[in-house]
Amino acid sequence: MSTQLSTPTDRQSAEALARSKGEPNWLVELRGEAAELAGTIGWPKPEKVRIERWNLTAVGNYEQPTAVQAISELPEAVRELVSEGTENLLVQRNSGSVWKQLAGELAGKGVIFTDLETACKEHGDLVQKYMFQAVAKDEDKLTALNAAIWNGGVFVYVPKNVEVELPLQAILYNDNAEAAFAPHILIVADSHSRVTYVDCVISEPGAAAGPFVQPSIVEVFVKPGAHVRFGSIHAMGETGVDMTIRRAIIENDGQMEWIIGDLNDGNTLSDTKSILKGQGSTSDAKVISVGKNAQQNSLTTQAVHFGKSSDSNMVTRAVMKDSASAIINGITKIEHGATKANGVQTEKVLMLSPKARGDANPILLIDEDDVTAGHAASVGQVNPEQVYYLMSRGISKQDAERLIIYGFLAPVVSEIPVEAVRGQLQRLLERKLER
Amino acid sequence: MATHFVIDGLKAAIDGKEILKGINLEIKGGEIHAIMGPNGTGKSTLASALMGHPKYEVTEGTAVLNGDDILEMGVDERALAGLFLAMQYPSEIPGVTNSDFLRSALNARRGEGNEISLIKFIRQMEGKMKELEMNPEFAHRYLNEGFSGGEKKRNEILQMMLLDPKIVVLDEIDSGLDIDALRIVSNGVNAMRSEDRGFLIITHYQRLLNYITPDFVHVMMQGRIVKSGGPELAERLENEGYDWVKEELGIVDETVGQA
Ligand SMILES: Nc1ncnc2c1ncn2[C@@H]1O[C@H](COP(=O)(O)OP(=O)(O)OP(=O)(O)O)[C@@H](O)[C@H]1O
Ligand SMILES: [Mg+2]
Numbered sequence: 275m276s277t278q279l280s281t282p283t284d285r286q287s288a289e290a291l292a293r294s295k296g297e298p299n300w301l302v303e304l305r306g307e308a309a310e311l312a313g314t315i316g317w318p319k320p321e322k323v324r325i326e327r328w329n330l331t332a333v334g335n336y337e338q339p340t341a342v343q344a345i346s347e348l349p350e351a352v353r354e355l356v357s358e359g360t361e362n363l364l365v366q367r368n369s370g371s372v373w374k375q376l377a378g379e380l381a382g383k384g385v386i387f388t389d390l391e392t393a394c395k396e397h398g399d400l401v402q403k404y405m406f407q408a409v410a411k412d413e414d415k416l417t418a419l420n421a422a423i424w425n426g427g428v429f430v431y432v433p434k435n436v437e438v439e440l441p442l443q444a445i446l447y448n449d450n451a452e453a454a455f456a457p458h459i460l461i462v463a464d465s466h467s468r469v470t471y472v473d474c475v476i477s478e479p480g481a482a483a484g485p486f487v488q489p490s491i492v493e494v495f496v497k498p499g500a501h502v503r504f505g506s507i508h509a510m511g512e513t514g515v516d517m518t519i520r521r522a523i524i525e526n527d528g529q530m531e532w533i534i535g536d537l538n539d540g541n542t543l544s545d546t547k548s549i550l551k552g553q554g555s556t557s558d559a560k561v562i563s564v565g566k567n568a569q570q571n572s573l574t575t576q577a578v579h580f581g582k583s584s585d586s587n588m589v590t591r592a593v594m595k596d597s598a599s600a601i602i603n604g605i606t607k608i609e610h611g612a613t614k615a616n617g618v619q620t621e622k623v624l625m626l627s628p629k630a631r632g633d634a635n636p637i638l639l640i641d642e643d644d645v646t647a648g649h650a651a652s653v654g655q656v657n658p659e660q661v662y663y664l665m666s667r668g669i670s671k672q673d674a675e676r677l678i679i680y681g682f683l684a685p686v687v688s689e690i691p692v693e694a695v696r697g698q699l700q701r702l703l704e705r706k707l708e709r
Numbered sequence: 710m711a712t713h714f715v716i717d718g719l720k721a722a723i724d725g726k727e728i729l730k731g732i733n734l735e736i737k738g739g740e741i742h743a744i745m746g747p748n749g750t751g752k753s754t755l756a757s758a759l760m761g762h763p764k765y766e767v768t769e770g771t772a773v774l775n776g777d778d779i780l781e782m783g784v785d786e787r788a789l790a791g792l793f794l795a796m797q798y799p800s801e802i803p804g805v806t807n808s809d810f811l812r813s814a815l816n817a818r819r820g821e822g823n824e825i826s827l828i829k830f831i832r833q834m835e836g837k838m839k840e841l842e843m844n845p846e847f848a849h850r851y852l853n854e855g856f857s858g859g860e861k862k863r864n865e866i867l868q869m870m871l872l873d874p875k876i877v878v879l880d881e882i883d884s885g886l887d888i889d890a891l892r893i894v895s896n897g898v899n900a901m902r903s904e905d906r907g908f909l910i911i912t913h914y915q916r917l918l919n920y921i922t923p924d925f926v927h928v929m930m931q932g933r934i935v936k937s938g939g940p941e942l943a944e945r946l947e948n949e950g951y952d953w954v955k956e957e958l959g960i961v962d963e964t965v966g967q968a
Contacts, residue, residue: 660802662761662762663796663799664814665785666760666761666784666787666788667814667817667872668788668818669813669814670817671785674785677805677810678804680805684804684805
């Protein structure tokens with residue numbers, strides 16, 4: 275069955291929209307090709323989750339963005355995410371960027387931090403060199419769809435040897451279920467540079483008026499000796515479907531850190547992958563998720579080792595309430611020739627209700643002898659011994675369970691690099707966990 | 710009101726198997742009671758049944774603390790009523806820092822609207838940690854996670870000192886402690902001795918009782934208190950073992966299982 279999409283994904287309309295936005299020819303062409311592909315190839319097929327049963331048609335139509343003049347014009351839920359006093363902030367509302375700001379000092383050093391649409395026009399050569407190189411547009415319907423309709427987005431470029439001290443922050447939100455909301459985030463950290471990027475993807479109440487789908491892609495290029503910290507919280511509304519593919523290509527001695535909070539209220543497909551191409555490259559991925567109601571979550575982390583002495587670590591922790599489910603896949607692949615590589619992964623699910631479902635599938639695929647690898651996975655309930663111990667000190671059952679649940683998530687929460695975002699994550703967790 | 714704790718005819722079972730066969734014990738404020746007895750005779754079971762461990766089912770009896778039967782209460786209510794158990798095997802709770810845990814426990818005791826200020830709490834906690842010669846880093850470590858046996862025991866005593874309970878049950882607080890730690894922990898306990906606090910100390914060894922002199926010593930076998938006496942009883946047990954008690958009472962197997 276081919277899915278009917280309500281957005282223009284045929285070649286003509288995708289190209290027409292691109293042209294009307296004044297996009298360069300290479301991009302118009304890319305979108306046209308991708309639109310055609312999107313009509314012919316299938317959705318991704320994650321383990322044990324039938325995403326084709328989700329409502330994937332509500333991709334929406336392009337909505338012309340209107341820039342805001344000051345942060346104070348942004349809605350409260352967005353403003354409270356803004357790191358205090360930040361000069362490095364980008365905001366996307368529905369189909370396009372509405373606010374962007376970069377410290378003059380960073381701009382002076384050649385750092386680029388802008389929406390991807392603008393970057394395609396102003397830094398076309400640079401963008402073209404990287405966009406859809408980590409994630410191919412023809413992998414599946416999701417990647418093709420993003421290629422055809424992506425809007426707004428983020429582009430980060432950090433030149434050689436430049437270290438960006440303060441985090442770059444993006445807030446991407448939708449408040450209209452009928453507007454296309456499909457960010458594409460592209461980060462390029464040139465040799466020996468260093469950067470922290472943090473984003474929040476949220477819904478404002480207006481988005482609850484109907485179903486929507488957010489097909490999004492993140493591509494990160496970590497050049498030799500560079501260090502990228504990528505933090506992201508997704509907390510979109512119940513009527514939404516979030517499908518996000520994140521991928522990093524890490525060269526010699528490059529370091530990649532992923533810190534992901536999947537806290538949407540709707541169905542979620544989240545796939546975060548590091549390709550450890552270079553010798554001595556490292557990747558550290560931490561993912562948390564909280565599911566409630568009948569929400570379905572497919573959470574995948576992957577590390578593919580090509581480089582000798584490359585190192586990966588992946589941790590996923592999920593808390594499932596009500597009849598929510600989490601299928602967690604961890605895939606560590608060590609290719610032939612990646613001698614002295616080390617890959618470890620842990621997936622843990624804590625179920626707070628008898629109807630909740632959790633599944634942890636650690637997979638090690640190893641084509642090289644001289645490596646070390648390990649995995650641990652567990653699915654269980656709150657440990658009654660622990661509850662008893664806390665209660666024996668006078669702590670109520672509810673508070674005891676809360677402490678244990680937050681403790682379970684702490685390895686990720688404590689790593690969120692921006693204070694305001696960490697605080698927000700705490701609030702979101704409280705909101706989702708409170709019974 | 711002076712602390713008064715009376716255990717009367719307490720029977721308890723685990724997985725349907727009766728372990729405690731009727732315990733009677735009275736502890737008044739200011740008193741220190743020691744319970745000794747061979748392995749597997751029900752000492753920890755008594756402690757767990759009093760605290761309300763979910764695996765233990767109380768089948769008969771009462772345990773009245775200042776007029777209220779704590780066996781009718783939830784675990785947290787027993788703690789708030791003034792019972793404290795330093796456990797033989799304290800749980801490890803990953804992700805919850807010791808100081809967050811201690812503050813939650815302290816605030817639970819103080820009640821809503823009367824929470825302790827962060828500064829005051831830290832001052833209190835650090836003061837007690839110093840008394841116990843604990844490295845301040847233990848405040849930020851996850852609760853009991855990776856603590857050595859002795860460190861866990863010290864942490865139990867830290868909790869006791871902060872929570873200021875009325876009845877303290879110490880289950881083998883001396884196991885795993887080195888010689889210095891034994892002295893430090895004992896000093897901690899002695900510093901807490903007071904007219905309105907009673908202690909029930911479960912131990913295998915006289916060495917703890919050299920530091921903390923008990924008023925009463927009880928011997929447990931087959932899920933019962935089979936003999937009681939003064940401090941001299943502990944000394945005799947240390948020197949001669951349990952055989953003479955068994956002989957005197959005609960007990961062949963002292964464990965719970967065969968009785
Ligand atoms: N889950 C269980 N099922 C069956 N028997 C149990 C269970 N838990 C404990 N017991 C038994 O209850 C008895 C009393 O155990 P308890 O832990 O109270 O002994 P104890 O006196 O504290 O011993 P120790 O000095 O070794 O600490 C033992 O025989 C023990 O094996
Ligand atoms: Mg015991």
